[in-house]
Amino acid sequence: MRLMEKTDKIITSFAIPVRKADIDVNGHVNNGTYQSYFEEARIKTFQLLKEEGEAILSSDRLVVRQCEIEYKAELKYPEDAVVTTDILHSDPESTEIMQEIFRASDSVLVCKARFVLSLFDDAEEVYYSEENYPYAFYHPISVGWAEMDPEGKVNLETIQYYLDDARIRSSYQCGLDLHALQAKGIGPVVYKAELNYFDTMGFPDDFVVVTVYQKAEKNRLAFRHDVFSKKTKKLILTSVVHGLFMDLKRKRPHQFTEEEMKMIFSVKNKPLFD
Secondary structure, three states: OEEEOOOOOEEEEEEEEOOHHHEOOOOOEOOOOHHHHHHHHHHHHHHHHHHOOOOOOOOOOOEEEEEEEEEOOOOOOOOEEEEEEEEEEEEOOEEEEEEEEEEOOOOOEEEEEEEEEEOOOOOOOOEOOHHHOOOOEEEEEEOOHHHEOOOOOEOHHHHHHHHHHHHHHHHHHOOOOHHHHHHOOEEEEEEEEEEEEOOOOOOOOEEEEEEEEEEOHHHOEEEEEEEEEOOOOEEEEEEEEEEEEEEOOOOEEOOOOHHHHHHHHOOOOOOOOO
């Protein structure tokens, strides 16, 4: 479906059904899965514009270099996700796109994101240095053959799964037992993520996720994830994920004790690089 605004700017809208397989252990669509909904809507949008003869200035060589996502509400099964796509700017060297996801049943805004597409040619090269990570958690990634997309690279959805897994594992490593917290009705909630991509990931390469906990406002946490090539130590992507642990019964943020905060921010781990 194609929508027209008063400014004659084209905004597309597509309904994407939520699959049972999209639901995670918390009973709703995983935050990384939204990337697949956004990507499908972008592909459909450009195909629609091409079929209707609209000028598409963005090059096929352009890839997502920046992504900002805000999570507003839950999406569950069975439900349809209505994804709108607004191309804010497009030229041969860069494209900026704003996308939103609404629940079809009640039109509630579930998630919104801004994507910047450009070339990797001018990507700055940064390399791992242990002195930059006095307290960090390290998790290995071995890209599986089935995790690649038709273009031979790991897509954004799978990358966020890698980061999600690293956050969960780091929680256990610093002494936060998520199963014990869950039994008390306390669970982690992600409400914002910022990602910057400097290179692609593919099979059969190995990578290392370096996770650093950061303090945020109102007793909230931010997780910085830097992903490096295990072989070259080159930075592939960096991400800052904003979240908190929510008391789901009281609908209020969980307050960590001083002892728990000390555990979170004082753990030393051995790097996993060759």
